[in-house]
């Protein structure tokens with residue numbers, strides 16, 4: 001091997017300082033993403049520690065880091081070992097964090113039935129499949145749709161020190177208010193009860209270590225929802241809408257609600273967007289298209305993409321095996337993986353940002 005003496009760690013860090021993380025706006029060395037540099041003659045090896053397992057720029061960053069190291073005179077081989085460490089959310093320090101939980105993602109909608117629970121479940125599964133530790137907290141008082149979608153039916157158990165143990169399926173831990181509410185509980189009692197239950201869940205659940213806790217909120221922007229988003233320490237919120245005008249008007253209400261309580265909005269996702277014919281692949285816009293994106297532009301919040309309306313998504317939900325689990329390679333599951341990447345990327349930016357003031361969400 002032709003070797004040029006004197007490659008040292010400084011040469012490597014100097015080269016890697018030129019590689020920027022486009023999402024976080026800083027270089028890899030400043031971001032403390034380069035660790036454990038080893039040099040053996042002309043062979044250079046290091047760890048690239050990303051801020052999320054679901055990083056959408058993983059390949060790009062890996063290649064740029066490799067090229068930067070390879071460009072150092074005398075380097076003959078470069079080995080990059082890519083891992084991830086999700087940083088702990090620094091947002092909302094006024095609220096007591098949930099023990100063991102690094103980030104919390106609220107999934108909300110201004111209107112019921114837009115696919116919020118479907119998005120919450122598949123987002124959680126997609127994050128878990130990318131390698132993160134994920135929990136799902138279902139605070140929806142109107143029905144146990146998440147336990148059904150997750151295929152979970154067992155009763156909850158408690159630890160010796162009286163902490164609830166989440167149920168687990170598909171690598172995701174789950175706690176649902178549905179586990180605690182009697183089916184006979186009248187709806188008007190459910191609003192006040194959910195607050196007590198959620199308070200109990202925030203402190204009294206043995207989540208273990210979680211990178212992300214996805215929280216399915218009850219639909220709407222009423223008192224119960226407002227109290228929940230004020231009480232739960234939230235890293236950010238994902239707002240689900242469908243393309244119809246009525247849903248979009250309610251999505252705007254949800255944006256305003258989060259703005260009022262200073263919870264950063266991760267973005268809007270448009271569900272049941274267009275129909276893709278399973279036989280011929282023709283795309284049909286059932287409602288007028290592009291409403292989610294227009295709303296996100298108007299309110300200055302990111303647009304996280306679209307999920308098509310396809311019978312398989314509903315069938316998978318009903319059968320307790322979400323589409324991300326049932327056909328991970330299909331286009332629908334891929335839409336959820338893309339969503340997960342964007343959500344995780346935005347959270348990394350929020351976690352790394354010094355200024356936690358949400359910039360999004362102009363009045364309108």
Ligand SMILES: Nc1ncnc2c1ncn2[C@@H]1O[C@H](COP(=O)(O)OP(=O)(O)OP(=O)(O)O)[C@@H](O)[C@H]1O
Nearest residue numbers: 112113114115116117118219308309310313314317
């Ligand atoms: N992209 C989709 N394609 C086909 N069916 C879908 C899609 N998204 C959701 N659904 C179906 O629509 C119904 C409503 O979805 P879901 O329960 O997720 O909505 P929600 O907003 O959580 O409703 P709620 O307000 O009752 O909590 C379910 O039967 C679900 O399987």
Ligand SMILES: [Mg+2]
Nearest residue numbers: 116117140145
């Ligand atoms: Mg729901």
